[in-house]
Amino acid sequence: MCGIICIFSSDCRATAPNELLNDFNVFKENINKRGPDSFDMKSLSLKNGCELIFGVSVLWLQGEIVTKQPLENHRAVFLYNGDIYNGLNTGSYFNSKSDTLELFELFNQTDDIFSTLKNIQGPYAFIYLDKERDMLYFCRDCFGRKSLLIGKQCEIIVLTSVAHRTEKYEFIELPSIGLFCWDLKSKALFLYPFSLDNANFNGKLAELESFLGKTISLKDTIMNTKNMPEYMEPLAEQIALYENLENMSIENFFSVLFSDQNWSIRIENLEHLLEESVKKRISTQPNFCRDCIKEHQECTHSLLGVLFSGGVDCSILALLADKIVEKTRPIDLFNVAFGEYQHYKTPDRQTGLETLEELRQLCPEREWRFFEIDIPKDELEKLRSDHIADLIYPLKTILDDSLGCALWFASRGLQNSTQSPCRVLLVGMGADELFGGYTRHRAAFKKKSWLGLHTVLNEDWENLPYRNLARDDRVVSDHGRQLRMPYLDEKLVQYVRSLPCWQKSYPSHKVPQGFGEKILLRSLAYHIGLKKAAVLKKRALQFGSRIANKNENGHDISINLSELIWHLGNTCTALLEQHQKVHSHQKHLLW
Numbered sequence: 405m406c407g408i409i410c411i412f413s414s415d416c417r418a419t420a421p422n423e424l425l426n427d428f429n430v431f432k433e434n435i436n437k438r439g440p441d442s443f444d445m446k447s448l449s450l451k452n453g454c455e456l457i458f459g460v461s462v463l464w465l466q467g468e469i470v471t472k473q474p475l476e477n478h479r480a481v482f483l484y485n486g487d488i489y490n491g492l493n494t495g496s497y498f499n500s501k502s503d504t505l506e507l508f509e510l511f512n513q514t515d516d517i518f519s520t521l522k523n524i525q526g527p528y529a530f531i532y533l534d535k536e537r538d539m540l541y542f543c544r545d546c547f548g549r550k551s552l553l554i555g556k557q558c559e560i561i562v563l564t565s566v567a568h569r570t571e572k573y574e575f576i577e578l579p580s581i582g583l584f585c586w587d588l589k590s591k592a593l594f595l596y597p598f599s600l601d602n603a604n605f606n607g608k609l610a611e612l613e614s615f616l617g618k619t620i621s622l623k624d625t626i627m628n629t630k631n632m633p634e635y636m637e638p639l640a641e642q643i644a645l646y647e648n649l650e651n652m653s654i655e656n657f658f659s660v661l662f663s664d665q666n667w668s669i670r671i672e673n674l675e676h677l678l679e680e681s682v683k684k685r686i687s688t689q690p691n692f693c694r695d696c697i698k699e700h701q702e703c704t705h706s707l708l709g710v711l712f713s714g715g716v717d718c719s720i721l722a723l724l725a726d727k728i729v730e731k732t733r734p735i736d737l738f739n740v741a742f743g744e745y746q747h748y749k750t751p752d753r754q755t756g757l758e759t760l761e762e763l764r765q766l767c768p769e770r771e772w773r774f775f776e777i778d779i780p781k782d783e784l785e786k787l788r789s790d791h792i793a794d795l796i797y798p799l800k801t802i803l804d805d806s807l808g809c810a811l812w813f814a815s816r817g818l819q820n821s822t823q824s825p826c827r828v829l830l831v832g833m834g835a836d837e838l839f840g841g842y843t844r845h846r847a848a849f850k851k852k853s854w855l856g857l858h859t860v861l862n863e864d865w866e867n868l869p870y871r872n873l874a875r876d877d878r879v880v881s882d883h884g885r886q887l888r889m890p891y892l893d894e895k896l897v898q899y900v901r902s903l904p905c906w907q908k909s910y911p912s913h914k915v916p917q918g919f920g921e922k923i924l925l926r927s928l929a930y931h932i933g934l935k936k937a938a939v940l941k942k943r944a945l946q947f948g949s950r951i952a953n954k955n956e957n958g959h960d961i962s963i964n965l966s967e968l969i970w971h972l973g974n975t976c977t978a979l980l981e982q983h984q985k986v987h988s989h990q991k992h993l994l995w
């Protein structure tokens with residue numbers, strides 16, 4: 405994952421270049437960690453006196469050699485963090501030319517970079533300065549898979565993949581609602597929206613306007629996609645099929661479903677799309693692990709890790725990965741557990757080990773390296789306050805705290821003194837939103853039947869770009885690894901979103917929990933051989949790993965992440981001591 409940063413003064417004459425550089429250096433350290441393969445920076449003065457400083461650290465994943473950034477030519481400067489998988493020109497997964505170069509060329513060939521975005525699929529965040537027009541463009545993809553924060557302090561603006569808590573700056577996540585364009589001459593800010601058909605659009609726009617104290621003028625939309633499928637009443641045949649599932653053994657449950665021809669076709673479609681998605685996410689990387697890449701030394705070490713709870717979403721990914729990764733390489737499975745006194749028998753550790761057995765039986769030739777990542781409470785406390793809280797920033801709830809920390813430790817991939825050398829990590833995020841796997845889907849179905857489920861699924865989908873993904877990108881990238889989310893592949897999303905809710909989820913109390921939610925995905929799991937994992941009950945990461953306490957409200961502000969406490973802590977020892985008392989009380993509650 406690359407780290408990108410651009411710092412400039414929105415009021416050209418008001419800031420000394422030295423001040424910009426000092427501030428740039430403050431953010432540099434966290435940016436640096438995101439890309440171990442190169443770091444470079446560039447300073448630029450525009451004719452109108454505006455100073456800009458750019459910096460990029462690169463995690464090389466595409467192209468025969470590392471593409472160093474920032475890229476610059478007579479026309480533009482380009483900073484890019486992303487993964488455009490289908491070679492924009494070649495159509496192959498692993499391009500001899502990197503996506504960075506291809507995108508830069510495409511942008512340079514046109515006066516209309518907005519239309520270019522229409523043809524781009526994959527996660528990205530970028531900053532592009534058109535030097536001829538003094539226009540600064542910046543954008544995150546429409547699912548919000550890559551992080552880009554916007555920060556300000558008086559007239560200084562920072563765009564960065566990651567920041568940290570500082571007394572000087574305030575940051576928010578740049579909303580992934582379209583392409584922004586800052587006219588550095590007129591100081592006007594424009595937005596080319598991806599789509600206006602999103603319930604969150606106006607709120608997110610207003611939030612950014614109020615943060616910047618600036619009006620944002622809207623241009624034409626560039627995608628204009630209809631986001632929300634219309635509600636369709638379920639077909640009688642489908643209801644009859646579901647009624648046949650009651651009181652069935654696991655085997656009979658799935659054979660009833662597969663006896664329906666349309667169901668089987670949907671499984672085939674889904675299998676094909678997911679396999680393609682996994683394939684591009686595994687194959688798009690150089691053939692070296694992180695230890696051997698420096699010397700370009702051929703190796704058979706593992707190139708792929710899966711964040712692995714043993715639950716259905718990630719287990720499908722692991723099994724599909726086996727079809728793609730050479731048999732001579734291991735696949736690393738990372739399973740994180742939090743505990744005390746050497747006690748790490750968490751629910752996810754149990755399911756992780758059980759599904760590992762299933763994988764070993766299904767793929768006996770593969771070396772599956774199961775990393776038991778055990779995190780004692782003092783290590784969690786220390787690293788959270790010293791470091792991880794900055795990566796989670798500017799998010800601040802208890803849920804952000806638990807999920808952010810759990811993912812940071814999981815993706816570090818360290819068991820005792822053995823650390824995985826893989827550079828790419830697969831994760832099952834997005835499956836619950838797409839296929840209807842959350843408890844709230846069950847509740848909505850109970851209350852308002854199919855229409856209730858349809859409504860909640862749509863709400864979840866609309867919220868997805870603003871919830872966790874940017875935070876997850878920030879914490880995982882800190883280890884110089886790329887987080888890839890096969891369920892959030894555009895083609896797969898388009899297919900699953902086009903299905904009415906009753907063709908993918910049946911969160912009814914008439915079938916046991918763990919059977920009906922995400923029923924289409926579970927059918928795929930069963931079909932490819934994961935007979936046990938297919939019907940495991942959903943367990944959220946924070947509870948499955950035991951980092952969180954069920955009695956806390958995840959939406960409350962986390963005292964561990966609170967900036968106020970942090971600022972006070974930095975300046976006033978007495979208050980810090982008091983904070984520690986509160987903190988230890990909270991620790992007591994937490995464990």
Ligand SMILES: Nc1ncnc2c1ncn2[C@@H]1O[C@H](COP(=O)(O)OP(=O)(O)OP(=O)(O)O)[C@@H](O)[C@H]1O
Binds near residue numbers: 942943
């Ligand atoms: N304890 C864990 N250790 C490592 N990674 C985990 C752990 N728990 C969850 N994950 C990762 O986070 C993703 C999201 O978690 P989530 O619980 O939603 O999915 P799941 O465990 O695969 O399946 P299910 O949603 O059915 O429980 C998982 O797909 C997995 O990649």
Ligand SMILES: NC(=O)CC[C@H](N)C(=O)O
Binds near residue numbers: 462465486487488502
């Ligand atoms: N990891 C990144 O975002 C780097 C950009 C590009 N995909 C490359 O591999 O060079």
